[in-house]
Amino acid sequence: MNALGAHRFNWLRFDDPRIADFRYFAMEARWFDSVTVYRIASGGRIASNRLVPDDVNLHNVNDMILPLPDVGDPRAPVFVRVDNYAKFRDAPKMRLLESADAPAGxxxxxxxxxxxxxxxxxxxxxxxxxxxxxxxxxxxxxxxxxxxxxxxxxxxxxxxxxxxxxxxxxxxxxxxxxxxxxxxxxxxxxxxxxxxxxxxxxxxxxxxxxxxxxxxxxxxxxxxxxxxxxxxxxxxxxxxxxxxxxxxxxxxxxxxxxxxxxxxxxxxxxxxxxxxxxxxxxxxxxxxxxxxxxxxxxxxxxxxxxxxxxxxxxxxxxxxxxxxAAEMENLAERDPLTGLLNRRGIANQYDSLMRRGFTTFALIDLDHFKSINDRFGHQIGDHALIATASALAPDEDTLAVRLGGEEFMLVLRGADATLRAERRRRAITARIADTVPQVDRPVTASMGVVEAPGEDAAGLPFEVLYLRADTLLYRAKNEGRNRYFRELLVFGEPPADDHQAFAA
CATH class of the missing domain: 1.20.1070 (Rhopdopsin 7-helix transmembrane proteins)
Known part of the structure; x- marks a missing residue:
């Protein structure tokens, strides 16, 4: 077989195909204008078959298959003319076949x-x-x-x-x-x-x-x-x-x-x-x-x-x-001195806490704290604030917050929430006495507690509960300090005093 070049047309010749009874010409699918197969008998008779791209439908194999013309002589040489073959890579594989079926293997x-x-x-x-x-x-x-x-x-x-x-x-x-x-x-x-x-x-x-x-x-x-x-x-x-x-x-x-x-x-x-x-x-x-x-x-x-x-x-x-980012956000929501949540932290978690049943808010303020700073210095005052944070002891049902200065908040859930808040308020005095011996007098705290049970409480803004607790806190301070006032919010009814208690 002669080699196929990249010209307007190319001729190939298959000489004396004796070893088999070839009936088809096969060419690997490539771009071309036409393929014409000629066969010349020993008596000079010439026959041809022609194939153009529109006539080619590939099936099973990637070969274009064209029947060899019949001249009555199985040994007659085969000539192939390929017009306008586009040579994008190696020349296509061409061969004569006995059958149009898929090859073995x-x-x-x-x-x-x-x-x-x-x-x-x-x-x-x-x-x-x-x-x-x-x-x-x-x-x-x-x-x-x-x-x-x-x-x-x-x-x-x-x-x-x-x-x-x-x-x-x-x-x-x-x-x-x-x-x-x-x-x-x-x-x-x-x-x-x-x-x-x-x-x-x-x-x-x-x-x-x-x-x-x-x-x-x-x-x-x-x-x-x-x-x-x-x-x-x-x-x-x-x-x-x-x-x-x-x-x-x-x-x-x-x-x-x-x-x-x-x-x-x-x-x-x-x-x-x-x-x-x-x-x-x-x-x-x-x-x-x-x-x-x-x-x-x-x-x-x-x-x-x-x-x-x-x-x-x-x-x-x-x-x-x-x-x-989470650590930075956590730092932004934490008080650097005590490690407790700050006002931003509680505000961000407020909706989630309400849905989880944290509906009791206790606002706590140390009594006469300014005198501690003035007398013993701000460093001793900071130690007292750290001791206060330790006394508030957050747990799975209690969240402790430092709102600023000497003001703290407890957010609690459970039937005994107010009782637990009161225990922590009382513990502040003992904790400061144990850990800050430089302070030579008892440090007490006042507290305002608001309980907002029920599904209706979930819609209350944080500021509403904070302001109500703040009102109760200042009532406790105005009536002698070292005590708390509690209020149970009943929706649909005007607020009423429910209970007050004094420190022992």
């Missing part, structure tokens, strides 16, 4: 291709889910790369043709689409995956526009014009941009570019070879799709490790940021 090839496709689709699906969770574009571009690989495998391995019959032009458009998606998304992936400080703005623009260039060139070649030179040049532009980006990123100490260098090494060699063949420079490899499939699998495995590595680091960074 074809099912095994399909199983192998299906496994490869599953291997590619798995990270594609995971990357799409991860992109949604992390909101990171580089993961989305990786999913597009995998999708392009899956489409390429389906169209070039025979899987697509085994699933449905399709017109040759439709088949070749989708085959080109898969390849273009890989190269376009690879540029965008590299642009977003490599650290921002590892690539200059100009290099990022180069990656973006080289990807757009291959997308436009591929689209034109798939549906409008057949220009192997244009598509080959576009591939060389992409490869050049990627190599330049990788070089710059390495010089700047990029961690992530190493995954791409290792994973894309084989694929970039194959793309360079195909591009050189497209522009007419001949290339340097005799490739087949099995090698391409292996390069895809290698790229998927290595780059998937890199994507996972960076995703885990991003998640770790995000978790640390959230933890720091």
């Amino acid at each position: 074809f099912v095994d090839d399909l199983v192998f291709a299906a496994l490869l496709m599953g291997l590619v689709l798995a990270p594609c699906i995971l990357a799409a889910m991860l992109a949604f969770a992390l909101r990171q574009t580089f993961v989305a571009w990786y999913a597009v790369v995998c999708a392009g690989m899956a489409l390429t495998i389906a169209m070039t391995s025979g899987l697509a043709a085994s699933w449905f019959s399709g017109n040759l032009v439709v088949f070749l458009v989708f085959e080109r689409l898969g390849y273009v998606l890989i190269m376009f998304a690879s540029c965008q992936f590299a642009r977003d995956f490599i650290e921002r400080d590892a690539l200059s703005p100009a290099m990022r623009k180069a990656l973006r526009w080289s990807g757009i260039f291959i997308l436009v060139a591929g689209g034109l070649n798939a549906g409008i014009i057949q220009s192997p030179a244009l598509f080959g040049f576009a591939q060389l532009v992409v490869v050049t941009a990627l190599i330049a980006a990788f070089t710059q990123a390495l010089r700047r100490g990029s961690r992530w570019v190493r995954y791409q260098l290792v994973g894309w090494s084989f694929a970039m060699v194959l793309v360079t070879d195909i591009a050189l063949k497209g522009v007419g420079l001949g290339g340097f490899l005799e490739t087949n799709f099995l090698i391409v499939f292996y390069a895809m699998v290698w790229e998927i495995v290595v780059v998937a490790i890199g994507v996972t590595d960076r995703a885990l680091m991003l998640r770790s960074d995000r978790d640390r940021a959230r933890q720091l």
Whole structure:
């Protein structure tokens, strides 16, 4: 068989086919204008069959099959003319067949291709889910790369043709689409995956526009014009941009570019070879799709490790940021001296506390606290405040708050909430006496307690309960201090004094 070149038309000759009774000519699916098969009998009789793209429907295999003309001589040589073959890569495989049925071993090839496709689709699906969770574009571009690989495998391995019959032009458009998606998304992936400080703005623009260039060139070649030179040049532009980006990123100490260098090494060699063949420079490899499939699998495995590595680091960074934010928020809601919640903290948690049954509010104020600061100094005063916080002893049914200065609040739940608040008020005097011996007189506290039971209380603003408790607190101070007043809010009825008690 003579070699097939890239001219307006090419002739091939199959001499003396004696070893078998060949009945069909088969050619790998490629872009062409027409294929004409001639057979010349020893007596000079010539017969021909012609095939054009619109007549080709691929089924089961990716071969275009044309019956050999019958001249009554099975040994007659076969001549084939291919018009306007578009040489985007190596010349298509051509052969004579005894039968139009799928060749032996074809099912095994399909199983192998299906496994490869599953291997590619798995990270594609995971990357799409991860992109949604992390909101990171580089993961989305990786999913597009995998999708392009899956489409390429389906169209070039025979899987697509085994699933449905399709017109040759439709088949070749989708085959080109898969390849273009890989190269376009690879540029965008590299642009977003490599650290921002590892690539200059100009290099990022180069990656973006080289990807757009291959997308436009591929689209034109798939549906409008057949220009192997244009598509080959576009591939060389992409490869050049990627190599330049990788070089710059390495010089700047990029961690992530190493995954791409290792994973894309084989694929970039194959793309360079195909591009050189497209522009007419001949290339340097005799490739087949099995090698391409292996390069895809290698790229998927290595780059998937890199994507996972960076995703885990991003998640770790995000978790640390959230933890720091939570700690900062916690600090903003805590009193730095006593460690108790502050006014902001209780205001933020108020609605939740009411829903959980914390409906008793006890406002506590130390009696004559200013005299402690004036006589013993602010440091001793701070020790007294810390002792007060310790006496208030928060637990699962009691929340302690420092509202400011010597003013504290207890938020309680349970039937004995007021009794527990009173025990803590009384404990303040003993705790200060034990822990702050410099204070030579008893330190007492006054308290105003508001109970707001029932579902209606959930709608009351915090300020309403605080102001009512504050009114009761100042009543206790005005009537002698070291005591508390309590009020039970009954909705629909005017407020009434329920109980008052004096310190022992």
